[in-house]
Amino acid sequence: MIKDGWEAIIGMEIHAQLATATKIFCGCAVLTGGEPNANTCPVCLGLPGALPVLNKRVVELGARAALSLGLEIQETSIFARKNYFYPDLPKGYQISQYDRPFSANGTLTILTSERDDQGRAVEWKPMTIRIERMHLEEDAGKNVHEGLPDVDKYSYVDLNRAGTPLGEIVTAPDFRTSWQAYDYVNHIRRVLQWVGASDADMEKGNLRCEANVSVRKIGEAGFNNKAELKNLNSVRFMQKAIEFEIGRQIAAHERGEVVSQETRLWDEKNQETRVMRSKEDAHDYRYFPEPDLQPLAVTAEFISRVKSEMPELPDAMRDRFTANYGLSFADASQLVSEKSLADFYETTAKASGNPRVSSNFILSELQRELNSAGKSAADSPVAADDLAALIKTLDAGAINNNQAKEVLVEMFSSGKTSADVISEKGFEQVSDTGAIEKIVDEIIAANQTQVEAFRNGNDKLMGFFVGQVMKASQGKANPKMVNEILRAKLAKL
Ligand code: ZN
Ligand code: MN
Numbered sequence: 211m212i213k214d215g216w217e218a219i220i221g222m223e224i225h226a227q228l229a230t231a232t233k234i235f236c237g238c239a240v241l242t243g244g245e246p247n248a249n250t251c252p253v254c255l256g257l258p259g260a261l262p263v264l265n266k267r268v269v270e271l272g273a274r275a276a277l278s279l280g281l282e283i284q285e286t287s288i289f290a291r292k293n294y295f296y297p298d299l300p301k302g303y304q305i306s307q308y309d310r311p312f313s314a315n316g317t318l319t320i321l322t323s324e325r326d327d328q329g330r331a332v333e334w335k336p337m338t339i340r341i342e343r344m345h346l347e348e349d350a351g352k353n354v355h356e357g358l359p360d361v362d363k364y365s366y367v368d369l370n371r372a373g374t375p376l377g378e379i380v381t382a383p384d385f386r387t388s389w390q391a392y393d394y395v396n397h398i399r400r401v402l403q404w405v406g407a408s409d410a411d412m413e414k415g416n417l418r419c420e421a422n423v424s425v426r427k428i429g430e431a432g433f434n435n436k437a438e439l440k441n442l443n444s445v446r447f448m449q450k451a452i453e454f455e456i457g458r459q460i461a462a463h464e465r466g467e468v469v470s471q472e473t474r475l476w477d478e479k480n481q482e483t484r485v486m487r488s489k490e491d492a493h494d495y496r497y498f499p500e501p502d503l504q505p506l507a508v509t510a511e512f513i514s515r516v517k518s519e520m521p522e523l524p525d526a527m528r529d530r531f532t533a534n535y536g537l538s539f540a541d542a543s544q545l546v547s548e549k550s551l552a553d554f555y556e557t558t559a560k561a562s563g564n565p566r567v568s569s570n571f572i573l574s575e576l577q578r579e580l581n582s583a584g585k586s587a588a589d590s591p592v593a594a595d596d597l598a599a600l601i602k603t604l605d606a607g608a609i610n611n612n613q614a615k616e617v618l619v620e621m622f623s624s625g626k627t628s629a630d631v632i633s634e635k636g637f638e639q640v641s642d643t644g645a646i647e648k649i650v651d652e653i654i655a656a657n658q659t660q661v662e663a664f665r666n667g668n669d670k671l672m673g674f675f676v677g678q679v680m681k682a683s684q685g686k687a688n689p690k691m692v693n694e695i696l697r698a699k700l701a702k703l
Contacts, residue, residue, distance in 0.1 A: 213457075217386055218386055219423070220421055221383035222394060223422070224398055225418045226402055227416035229407065230268055230375055233374055234264070234348045234376075235262030235263060236263070246366065249370040250369050254372045256299075268375040269506065271375075271407045274516060274520055276312065278402065279341055280316040280341065286505050287310045287312045289307055289500040291305060292305075292497055298352055298353050299350045306347035306378075307345035312377075312506065314344075316343075318339045318341055320339060320394055320397040322334070323389065339382070341381050341382075342381060343379075348372070353366075377407070388449045392448065404549045421442070423436060435470055438472070439455060443478075473488070524552070528542045545573070550586050554572065554588075558572065561598030563605075568598070600621070603632065607639065608632075609638070616635070617637065636686075646679070654699060657678065660674060676693060
């Protein structure tokens with residue numbers, strides 16, 4: 211919650227590692243871990259005279275990312291040197307893009323909601339975010355500090371990560387609350403994974419986000435100094451850091467202090483942000499065009515080819531599920547929370563011919579089993595076609611709903627087909643008209659007093675007859691058929 215009379219201005223920067231097999235300007239593999247500096251060559255070590263060559267796959271995945279975020283891919287973009295000194299950057303500059311980025315002018319609609327005290331969403335609403343740009347650049351190496359303090363402490367530079375391709379996604383300062391930023395980052399993560407542009411896993415560091423936060427009195431037109439928040443290792447930490455920072459800045463302004471332009475880190479242990487360094491301005495980096503690389507020209511044919519290879523995006527799929535399959539917005543949203551789940555649903559819905567029941571079984575029984583097994587729909591032991599077969603058996607009236615749920619759980623744990631589980635459990639219903647008629651005749655003959663009362667208008671006795679028939683069939687008679695046959699026979703008496 212933001213103090214009355216104040217508002218927060220938040221812009222987001224996300225570095226997403228593009229999921230290529232090799233680095234952006236050399237042929238070294240992109241790996242995590244491994245022997246320090248083993249995964250390097252003269253180009254990514256920054257040795258004099260080594261020349262970068264752009265990896266075409268970076269451009270393809272960059273295009274996928276840009277298109278999935280509503281960005282326009284620029285016909286020509288230019289790589290630039292961003293000059294700064296740091297031990298993990300042996301060239302003394304990072305190859306990035308500056309005034310001519312790969313893509314620009316994006317608008318992205320996300321769903322966002324404030325949260326209540328329990329962290330539950332209050333009301334999901336659409337919000338349109340302006341994405342200023344996504345440019346391509348190389349990652350730096352890592353400074354590693356290892357060993358126990360005062361015992362075996364040493365530091366070294368590991369350049370295995372140097373040259374890993376990144377897309378840097380920069381928004382306009384359009385967010386007003388920490389939860390909007392939180393929902394935005396989750397949207398970006400899901401969509402980049404969905405189109406295969408990035409693994410977008412914050413824990414592994416292949417998606418890193420920074421938040422630029424300032425506050426001002428409502429009604430003020432200008433901006434106050436902003437803090438850039440870094441070291442945000444999870445979306446939740448990021449949300450807490452922004453929330454803390456908004457409160458800190460408002461309190462400082464109210465005390466009449468100047469809030470300085472600086473980079474701050476989130477300290478999870480103490481639940482606060484603290485100063486890391488004062489923030490450089492762009493001119494401090496002395497950007498200039500990279501003389502070793504040609505301008506990057508992207509043709510319309512290339513863009514339409516990439517477009518044609520992209521999967522349907524999650525929001526479009528959600529809208530199609532509500533329109534074509536009659537699902538609620540909430541159910542459809544849950545189904546598109548992950549691509550493998552959405553694909554699983556669609557296969558099941560088509561194969562079973564019953565999209566509503568498919569959604570119910572997937573979102574309740576199957577999701578519960580998947581969650582407790584720590585699996586995603588992609589590695590579900592029950593394939594979509596198996597689930598569809600079960601739903602068809604249910605629709606045919608051969609088993610009832612509770613039995614179908616029980617069968618699904620057993621299919622999940624045993625890997626058996628629905629037909630095998632149904633016969634093992636003895637769930638097959640008797641749907642043979644002759645067999646049911648025989649039992650109905652017996653029950654009518656044995657309960658003449660009740661038959662008389664029923665004929666005199668006591669309709670409630672229908673339940674009694676159905677119960678007797680079900681009992682006589684040991685619960686195996688198809689209840690729908692029992693009802694129909696009973697009514698027909700009693701009417702004819
Ligand atoms: Zn290399
Ligand atoms: Mn960057």
